[in-house]
Amino acid sequence: MREELLSRNVAMSVTVPTRRKRKRSSWTSDEARTFLESARSAQDPMYAVYVLILTIGLRKGEVLGLLWNDVDLSGETLAVNHQLQRVHGKLYHRATKTEESEDSLPLVSLGTAALRWQYAAQERAKRAAGEAWQPGSWVFTTRYGTPIEPRNFSRYFEARCEAAGVPRITVHDARRTCATLLVDLDVHPRVIMRILRHTQISMTMDIYAQASSKATREALRQLGNELDPPEAQLPGDGLEGHH
Structure with a gap:
């Protein structure tokens, strides 16, 4: 057709079957609550990771790449600034956004409590490891202070399921x-997009502007209440050590 030897492309009349998309799975609220209760009662060291994924939709690389500088427990907010990824055999801690598009998410009470428990657990791990503890500001670490391998976390998650x-x-x-x-x-779609950051930050600033922080906090409060029954006890309740 480019060389004008044919007037039309006969392949254009061929009907190609539509590729079926793989059906994605998700839990019900009861299943998500059961999962968290199992992790909480077993004092699973990944408990706080599970909470952040289920309550504010953090990606695996984002939650494993969290630094304590990204967390404000007194203000109950969390900034998604980094992600941890293994690429071609190397572990990278990369920024997820630019300074111009900084943003943070409000934490539900369940998430704040889980992170306080995580901080206390990490302090105990530091004392137990002694000089073997590796310096850093990771929120989630191995027993020696090193970041958690993404593939290892996937195995922990499957075992907890x-x-x-x-x-x-x-x-x-x-x-x-x-x-x-x-x-x-019944949370508004714009608020959901604000919470889950489905697209790049620079492309969704207009959505953020329309999803008020009050609406976002209320939506996450409802979700936290849905997943956290009043009688639930955190693993290691009563431990000292708040960030």
């Missing part, structure tokens, strides 16, 4: 569960 007796899903599907539960709570 089995222990909790809930359907086995991927970590990314757990993030999708957060979106599903927010939809079930």
